[in-house]
Amino acid sequence: xxxxxxxxxxxxxxxxxxxxxxxxxxxxxxxxxxxxxxxxxxxxxxxxxxxxxxxxxxxxxxxxxxxxxxxxxxxxxxxxxxxxxxxxxxxxxxxxxxxxxxxxxxxxxxxxxxxxxxxxxxxxxxxxxxxxxxxxxxxxxxxxxxxxxxxxxxxxxxxxxxxxxxxxxxxxxxxxxxxxxxxxxxxxxxxxxxxxxxxxxxxxxxxxxxxxxxxxxxxxxxxxxxxxxxxxxxxxxxxxxxxxxxxxxxxxxxx
Numbered sequence: 001x002x003x004x005x006x007x008x009x010x011x012x013x014x015x016x017x018x019x020x021x022x023x024x025x026x027x028x029x030x031x032x033x034x035x036x037x038x039x040x041x042x043x044x045x046x047x048x049x050x051x052x053x054x055x056x057x058x059x060x061x062x063x064x065x066x067x068x069x070x071x072x073x074x075x076x077x078x079x080x081x082x083x084x085x086x087x088x089x090x091x092x093x094x095x096x097x098x099x100x101x102x103x104x105x106x107x108x109x110x111x112x113x114x115x116x117x118x119x120x121x122x123x124x125x126x127x128x129x130x131x132x133x134x135x136x137x138x139x140x141x142x143x144x145x146x147x148x149x150x151x152x153x154x155x156x157x158x159x160x161x162x163x164x165x166x167x168x169x170x171x172x173x174x175x176x177x178x179x180x181x182x183x184x185x186x187x188x189x190x191x192x193x194x195x196x197x198x199x200x201x202x203x204x205x206x207x208x209x210x211x212x213x214x215x216x217x218x219x220x221x222x223x224x225x226x227x228x229x230x231x232x233x234x235x236x237x238x239x240x241x242x243x244x245x246x247x248x249x250x251x252x253x254x255x
Contacts, residue, residue, distance in 0.1 A: 003027060006024075006061045007061070008021035008065070019032060029047070030046075041068075045072065052089035054089055060092070064130075067098070067100050072106065078107070078109070078111065080111065081116055082115030088119055089118045090120070093121070094123050096124075102241060104242035105135065106135045109230070112141060114142075116171075117149045119153075122134075126158045131196075131197075132193070134156065149173045158194060158219065163214055166221075191221070192219065193236070193240065196218065198213070205222070206226075210222075
């Protein structure tokens with residue numbers, strides 16, 4: 001299956017953000033959510049079909065124009081399903097954020113189901129003065145299950161200079177893989193914070209979580225592993241512009 005989704009957010013001239021483009025094909029179906037009176041727009045990606053499955057080629061393109069602010073979430077974890085060895089599933093995410101624009105990319109975890117072969121490639125370009133929250137979380141197999149193969153490659157550029165290049169591969173075909181011990185647990189996650197909310201000093205949060213400031217931009221990377229990894233990432237984002245005080249742990253709102 002080939003499918004794409006496209007989002008374009010623009011400043012509305014009244015201190016808010018409007019979505020000039022919101023297009024998607026199953027299983028990538030965007031839905032406008034959140035409080036309309038806020039300064040930012042919020043979108044949830046809804047899975048319109050199972051997957052990603054072997055052979056799927058999925059693409060998401062996000063453009064945040066100058067002065068706009070956009071939050072993108074997903075309604076549930078993504079289960080990378082078993083693949084034929086010659087037909088991996090792929091997800092390509094391309095993002096641009098203009099000057100004084102802001103994007104919070106906060107999807108649920110990707111779970112590497114046993115037998116899967118899934119690859120995610122993300123390329124993010126930020127103008128000088130743009131802000132970003134970028135969360136990535138992976139889980140090595142379902143409960144009691146061996147991990148499938150999953151590889152992520154993320155490149156973030158700020159004002160034309162590479163800010164972050166982060167690659168991670170898990171699963172039987174990953175070099176040096178010997179089960180979850182390689183990443184220290186079944187779950188691993190990162191949160192990239194770019195902008196005035198980024199911590200300026202390195203810090204150890206827990207024995208398996210840390211903050212590392214980055215060069216070439218007002219940015220820091222929070223890395224965490226273990227059962228409480230998501231809790232650490234959520235706590236690190238709690239004082240940022242995209243924090244939702246009505247949200248439960250994860251992406252669900254209080255009713």
